[in-house]
Amino acid sequence: MARGEIIAGFLAPHPPHLVYGENPPQNEPRSQGGWEQLRWAYERARAALDAMKPDVLLVHSPHWITSVGHHFLGVRQLSGKSVDPIFPNLFRYDFSLEVDVELAEACAEAGRKAGLVTKMMRNPNFRVDYGTITTLHMIRPQWDIPVVGISANNTPYYLNTKEGLAEMDTLGKATREAIAATGRRAVLLASNTLSHWHFHEEPAIPEDMSKEHPQTMAGYQWDMRMIELMRKGRMREVFKLLPQFIDEAFAEVKSGAFTWMHAAMQYPELSAELYGYGTVIGTGNAVMQWNLRDAGLSMLN
Ligand SMILES: [Fe+2]
Numbered sequence: 001m002a003r004g005e006i007i008a009g010f011l012a013p014h015p016p017h018l019v020y021g022e023n024p025p026q027n028e029p030r031s032q033g034g035w036e037q038l039r040w041a042y043e044r045a046r047a048a049l050d051a052m053k054p055d056v057l058l059v060h061s062p063h064w065i066t067s068v069g070h071h072f073l074g075v076r077q078l079s080g081k082s083v084d085p086i087f088p089n090l091f092r093y094d095f096s097l098e099v100d101v102e103l104a105e106a107c108a109e110a111g112r113k114a115g116l117v118t119k120m121m122r123n124p125n126f127r128v129d130y131g132t133i134t135t136l137h138m139i140r141p142q143w144d145i146p147v148v149g150i151s152a153n154n155t156p157y158y159l160n161t162k163e164g165l166a167e168m169d170t171l172g173k174a175t176r177e178a179i180a181a182t183g184r185r186a187v188l189l190a191s192n193t194l195s196h197w198h199f200h201e202e203p204a205i206p207e208d209m210s211k212e213h214p215q216t217m218a219g220y221q222w223d224m225r226m227i228e229l230m231r232k233g234r235m236r237e238v239f240k241l242l243p244q245f246i247d248e249a250f251a252e253v254k255s256g257a258f259t260w261m262h263a264a265m266q267y268p269e270l271s272a273e274l275y276g277y278g279t280v281i282g283t284g285n286a287v288m289q290w291n292l293r294d295a296g297l298s299m300l301n
Contacts, residue, residue: 004180004300007052008046009099009188009261011272014061014134015280016084016091018042018234021207024141028092034207034281041137041287042277048273048289049139052187054102057140058107058175059150059189062255063131067158069117070171072104073149075124084130090206095133100146102182103186106178107148114174116167121151135191157271161243168256172263179264181298188264190257192224195219195249197282202281215282219252222249223284224275230288233271235262252283270295 019027021034064071076099084091108118132149150171156164179186197215213218222245229238239262246254253259262268268290275287292298 001220002183002185005185005293005298006179006265007054007185007187007293007298008085008289008291009190010049010139010266011258011286012045012139012189012191013193013285013287014063014131014191015193015283015285016087016130017206017280019134019137019150020090021092023136026094026137029090029140031207032205034203034209035212035278035280037276038278038280038285040289041278045139045287046141046288049187052293053185054145054187055185055188056103056146056148057136057189058150059132059135059191060150060152060260061129061131061154061191062252062257064129064149064151065154067274068274069119070111070227071119071151072108073099073126073128073147074120074122074199075099075126076101076127080125082110082128082130089103091092091130091134093126093130093137095221097128098146098147100130100184103182103184104148106182107175110170110174110177110181114170115199116174117169126196131191133160133190136238137144137225139189150260152257154164156254157257159192161246164254165242165256165259168259169263172260175260176266176300188261190261192257192286193252193254193283193285194223196252197250198282213282214284219284221247222251223286225285227274227277230273234251235269239267241275265290265292268292268295268297270297273279288292288297
């Protein structure tokens with residue numbers, strides 16, 4: 001069997017506005033564009049991913065919420081229409097994807113052995129959430145790489161940030177073990193926005209960029225502080241500040257994907273490549289990459 005490898009991890013946020021702005025054939029609503037700086041950031045991330053030639057993309061999404069345990073997509077082929085319940089006017093997307101069920105099962109089993117409640121999602125008619133679909137579309141619109149989709153158990157919200165993120169750390173380590181055991185060459189996707197204060201009213205034309213700006217100065221300043229640390233590879237400091245960032249910027253990293261991804265990568269003190277930053281209805285979004293292969297840290301066994 002090939003040696004397992006975690007090639008890279010991407011911070012890959014999921015505002016459905018980015019898909020809406022791009023007007024791909026799968027999405028029903030039509031736009032006049034908008035959010036170009038973030039979409040161009042994703043264009044560069046797409047080129048980087050293309051060069052990596054991974055076997056599988058693993059994505060953790062805050063919008064597949066499971067109340068009991070951590071769930072994994074467990075049906076080989078899934079298709080249907082994914083609709084954003086908050087922005088059904090912007091996102092009604094016909095998806096069709098292939099799941100790496102063997103790796104998903106290995107992740108679930110490794111998680112269970114580490115003490116987590118895990119479960120395989122076997123409903124063949126399951127509607128995949130818009131967070132998973134938006135992140136995957138923005139990073140790989142060809143849909144030609146199998147995926148592992150992981151739910152958000154939301155323990156950081158039900159319990160507290162510390163306990164919830166400790167669970168995500170365990171889930172990340174289990175994911176790493178499963179990738180090693182199955183010999184996959186994997187790329188990890190943390191589907192998270194940074195500061196998450198947002199507008200409460202949508203502009204008449206959603207893609208009117210004259211209306212787009214950070215919702216709060218404090219949220220913007222937090223984003224810049226965290227991005228600067230990530231660009232410098234000061235990840236220990238990032239994780240030390242994370243609980244305060246979550247509280248003061250209402251950051252979506254609370255839902256765990258960011259911690260899961262870095263735990264799977266063993267928290268490398270590695271500079272991230274920033275592809276771009278932009279706001280969507282006032283929330284802060286950065287597209288970034290940590291490349292373990294270039295750093296000689298990618299091989300798992
Ligand atoms: Fe979200």
